[in-house]
Amino acid sequence: MTDHPEPTPAAPTRVERRRATRARILAGARALFAERGFERTTIRAVAAAAGVDPALVMQHFGTKRQLFTEAVQATAPAPGGSDPDALVDQLLTSLDIKLGGLPDGTLATLRSMLTDPDAAEHARRALGEQIDSLAGALPHGDDAELRAALVVTAMVGITIGHQLLALPALHDAPAERIAAVLRPAFKCLTQEAT
Amino acid sequence: MTDHPEPTPAAPTRVERRRATRARILAGARALFAERGFERTTIRAVAAAAGVDPALVMQHFGTKRQLFTEAVQATAPAPGGSDPDALVDQLLTSLDIKLGGLPDGTLATLRSMLTDPDAAEHARRALGEQIDSLAGALPHGDDAELRAALVVTAMVGITIGHQLLALPALHDAPAERIAAVLRPAFKCLTQEAT
DNA sequence: CCACTCACTCAACGCTTGTTGAGTGAGCGA
């Protein structure tokens, strides 16, 4: 009875193993970058998290910067749609996501954007997209972009306070209650002034 | 004609010189911490900014951490008062300050709070005070503290977007316009729900 | 005027970091 070459689990080819290792490194890097930021995360720690030699990380990504860049490249889709009211609810839902399990890549960008120039640029681009997309769906007016920017940055601040700083006043409140309190204020912001 | 001992400018005593040097170091440290954050700021850079040997910085402050701690210890006074409407205006005025020349100490805390545990603790404490103070002045209700926290963190996010990330949409807008757009939304947040 | 204080510098330490080049052994193709 000879074993069939590919019936069940056993034989990961060499390329597959390489891909799996690379993915494991990337996942560990994302988690560590999200938790400690760019500077405090060492290549050695990433390698240890993946059960691998530090040199292998370099062989895969060339540079710590490149590793970071690839780790955070998974931008959330910008909110679309045309109805302002639905848009507010959409924003609050995405806030719900933000207050819960924000993906590690986004968390890493958020954490490093104030101290790392590259992360700052990445954040600028991502937030800019969100702002433009929201501004396009707002009632037209000169200050649509300003209003959109204020909504988005306000949400960034709330997320930071809740998720990264863990302010008691925010952390103890259930997400739906936060959304309920925020809804009228956001509606107010998304309507043009008289 | 013998010189009088203390008539005019000429004679800084040894203690005065020491104090002046210490102040110069502290000022340089504040500026660098505000610009680069805790990690990216080196003792050597602080010493160079003060025109001094790195060892002297250690002699004055003992530790990089201690230097940082003393550099950021100048908390802004929390807003007080009892009238909610006046309070909103007060907040917007302080936002005005925030959008303009935020003091280096505050900027340093803001920049490092996401990557440095000590800075995070400092920020938690300072923001907590602001939140409590604002909550006390809000119309009483179960969620006064939540509302206050949302207002304060939203302002933090706006400040970050404007000052540290320099988002074009925010940076190009005059401060008074931002305040005008924000006012109704903040009023909405500071009133209790029906 | 002299001896001492002390603000300040010099040179070096130990450590951690990102990064590199030489090796090694399991697995693939022929």
Added chain:
DNA sequence: TCGCTCACTCAACAAGCGTTGAGTGAGTGG
């Protein structure tokens, strides 16, 4: 089965960091 590929490890490097202990010389106090 042989020989080569290549995923991976080992050991080390150079640079930069915070930090330290021994000096040094201007300036103070008696």
